[in-house]
Amino acid sequence: MKISIEEIPxxxxxxxxxxxxxxxxxxxxxxxxxKTLEDMVIGYQGNQIHRVVPKDxxxxxxxxxxxxxxxxxxxxxxxxxxYEFEELNNGFYLRTSKSVIMNLKKIKxxxxxxxxxxxxxxxxGEKLIISRQYxxxxxKRLQI
Amino acid sequence: xxxxxxxxxxxxxxxxxCTGIIICQTIFxxxxxxxxxFTLAEFGYILFGGVIFTxxxxxxxSNRELDxxxxxxxRILHLAILICTILSCAHLFGWLNGFNLxxxxxxxxxxxxxxMVVWTVDWSVDNADSRKINQKLKEFNGEDGD
Numbered sequence: 320m321k322i323s324i325e326e327i328p329x330x331x332x333x334x335x336x337x338x339x340x341x342x343x344x345x346x347x348x349x350x351x352x353x354k355t356l357e358d359m360v361i362g363y364q365g366n367q368i369h370r371v372v373p374k375d376x377x378x379x380x381x382x383x384x385x386x387x388x389x390x391x392x393x394x395x396x397x398x399x400x401x402y403e404f405e406e407l408n409n410g411f412y413l414r415t416s417k418s419v420i421m422n423l424k425k426i427k428x429x430x431x432x433x434x435x436x437x438x439x440x441x442x443x444g445e446k447l448i449i450s451r452q453y454x455x456x457x458x459k460r461l462q463i
Numbered sequence: 464x465x466x467x468x469x470x471x472x473x474x475x476x477x478x479x480x481c482t483g484i485i486i487c488q489t490i491f492x493x494x495x496x497x498x499x500x501f502t503l504a505e506f507g508y509i510l511f512g513g514v515i516f517t518x519x520x521x522x523x524x525s526n527r528e529l530d531x532x533x534x535x536x537x538r539i540l541h542l543a544i545l546i547c548t549i550l551s552c553a554h555l556f557g558w559l560n561g562f563n564l565x566x567x568x569x570x571x572x573x574x575x576x577x578x579m580v581v582w583t584v585d586w587s588v589d590n591a592d593s594r595k596i597n598q599k600l601k602e603f604n605g606e607d608g609d
Contacts, residue, residue, distance in 0.1 A: 423603060423604075426600055429593050429596050429600070432531050436589075
């Protein structure tokens with residue numbers, strides 16, 4: 320199979336074109352592989368590089384200009400900026416404070432944390448605060 | 464909370480505190496001195512006191528979000544500083560006569576009751592909100608069967 324790469328101007332969105340005779344099982348596999356790779360989040364643990372499935376992420380946190388990815392039991396460092404994770408296109412992620420983006424799918428429940436703030440309890444038992452100024456965005460997302 | 468948020472809350476609470484002082488003084492005078500007459504200067508003291516009594520809000524300043532326990536501790540510290548500040552101002556403005564124990568106890572009880580009422584109302588509103596959020600979270604998390 321011939322692979323061609325064409326460099327394009329910065330203002331054009333990147334695009335993958337597959338030229339084939341028939342759309343068979345192999346082509347579907349390639350498409351699924353590309354889609355999966357596109358949705359992966361890259362995390363670092365020391366010298367190791369991990370691909371993390373976004374739906375397994377509990378929250379992203381920025382600490383001292385570093386961004387960390389928290390899954391059920393692992394913590395990875397990311398080279399991406401925190402705001403980039405807000406753009407993950409599955410709609411489950413929401414900024415809940417200046418330094419945290421949470422996966423709403425992993426929140427078990429919230430409880431009042433005084434002064435208009437809430438404490439989100441994740442299904443792994445971890446608890447994080449939802450800032451007062453982001454509560455309205457949470458309500459909007461949940462259509463309250 | 465950041466300084467900016469604290470200043471915004473201080474502005475809002477200024478009016479809550481002024482109202483609180485008027486309620487406390489009304490109850491206090493009804494019990495101790497029912498014939499008391501308030502002068503213009505005394506109303507000025509209340510408005511000035513409102514500014515002074517919002518200053519302890521700075522105990523909530525933090526660069527990181529305070530968790531529930533840290534918030535509770537700062538709340539208690541805030542209440543203690545607030546009682547000390549109000550008692551100091553009460554002596555300065557002549558709201559209290561000398562060191563009459565009963566007057567002090569009633570004033571502290573008044574501050575405590577107003578503080579707890581405000582806290583309880585806040586908590587009730589937040590609790591109702593959390594129930595709605597939890598209900599919607601259940602629906603949201605059930606949507607994709609995840």
